[in-house]
Amino acid sequence: MSKQSANPFVNGVWITSDDRQTVDITSPYSGEVIGYQVLATTVDVEQALQTVHEAKDEIASIPTYERARILKKASSLLELQKERFAKLISLELGKPLKNTMDEVSRSIETLELSGEEAKRLVGETIPGDASERGGQSYASVFRVPVGVVAAITPFNAPLNLVCHKIGPAFAAGNTTILKPAPQTTLIATEFLKLLHEAGLPENAVNMVLGGVEVGQQIVKDGRVNIISFTGGTVASKNICELAGMKKVLLELGGNAPTVVHEDADVIEVAKQVAKTGFSNSGQSCISVQRLYVHRSIVNTLTETLKEEILKLKVGDPLLPDTDVGTLVDVKAANRIREWIDEAVKAGATIVCGGEQKGASVSPTLLINPPKTANVVCQEVFGPVVSILTYDTIDEAIAEANDSDFGLQAGIFTNQMDTAYKFANALHTGGVIINGTSNFRLDHWPYGGVKNSGIGREGPHYAIQEMTETKMIVFQLPSKQT
16 A cells, blocks of 8 residues: 655645654554654744735635635535545544545535535624714624634544634635644645645645644744634643633533433434444544433343444444444553543443453443543543433433533433423533434534533534624714704
C-alpha cells in the first residue's frame, strides 16, 4: 500500500516534508504505518494566521450566492467520493465502515445545509419611535462575519466535525485557520483538497498540523476573532485561559444518561442501546454511558441487552459487516481497561465484554458500579455501558442530573407526563424521548451546559455564533413648520 501524506496548507501552498518534522500515521487496527504527517513550525502557524487575517475582508466580500454555490458544489463532490472518504476514515481511525459511510453522508448534508443557511443571513428594521427621542429615526440591524475563525477539531468524527466548523464559517463570510486532531490528519488533508476543487478560495482556509503547542499559538493570537473548539474539558479550560478577549465556542464531552422506565419496550431499548452505546467504540460525546433502569425490569433488560451486545461483530473496520472496530490507539484502550478493572474492584459486575486486544476493547456491559467510579462520573469515551437501578422517576432525574456534564440525555417511556417531567427537569442541552442520548441530526442545535460546553452547533446556529450584529441608524430631518 502506498503511504499517504498529511500536509499543512499555508498561504496557498501545501507544505512538504522538506525541512519539516514528520510523524508516522499508524492504523489502530493493523498497526501498519499508512502514511505520515508533516508538522507545522511556529513560522508556518504565524504565516497561516497572517494569511487568514489579511484575507478576511476579501472573503467577506464574496457574494452570498457564490459562497452557497461553493459549499453545495463541495457537497456534490463529496457524494461522488463517498466510499473513498469513508474507507480513509476507517483506515486512519479504526471506525467501522458502516459508521464512516454514515459520517460521510452526514458531512454531505452538513455542507448542503451550510450552503442553504448562507442565504438566510437576514436582519430587521426597528423603528425608533418606541422611544420619545427616536421619532425621526429607525435602525437597520443585520449580521456580519466576525473575521477569523480558529477551528480545532477532534478525531472521533474527523470529517463531519470539520464540516461543522468550516461550512458555517465560510457561509457567514469568515476565514478559517484549521487545526485538525493529530490522529486524523489524512482525512482533513483530503477534504481541504476537495474544497479547493469545489472553488473555495485558497486563502479562505489555512490548515496547520501539530500538537498542543500549535493550538496554543493559534488560541492566544489577537488576529483570531472566535475560537470554535470540540474536545475535552481540560483542553477547553486551557483555551479559555489563553484566549483573552475573544469569543470561545466549546463543544465538550459528556457521560450521557439514558433512563429506561418500567413501561418501556425492553426489546426495542436493548436494540437501540447496543447500537448507540458501542458504535465507533463508544467514542462519541453523546454515546450511551449511564443506563438508569427501573428496578422492576432491570433483570429482563440486562439479559436482553447482553444478547444484543453479543450479536455485535467486532473486528476489521474496513469490512462492511463490522459493528465495532478499535479505539483511536492503544493508550485509549489501556485507559478504558483500567477503568473497567477499577469499577469491578469497587463492586461492579461485568455482564459481558471487558477484554482488550491492542487498541480494541470488546463491548462491555457493567451492572451496579458505584457512582464514584470513573465509568459513571467521568466521560468513558469507549465501549462501556453501565446499568444502574432506580425506583422512582424523581430518583432517576436526580441521578441523571448528578453530573458535571450536561450534553444530552434519553428516556424510554410511553407515559407522556413522565416524559415531559423528565425532559423539563434535566440539566442538559438536549433530551431524546423514546430514544437514547446518542441521537443527533445535523441541522438541530447541538451543545450542552455545565462542563459540556458553550454555544451551539448545527449550521444555522453556528452561523449565528460566527457572526456579529451590526446596526446602521438613519435619522430623518426634523419636520419644518
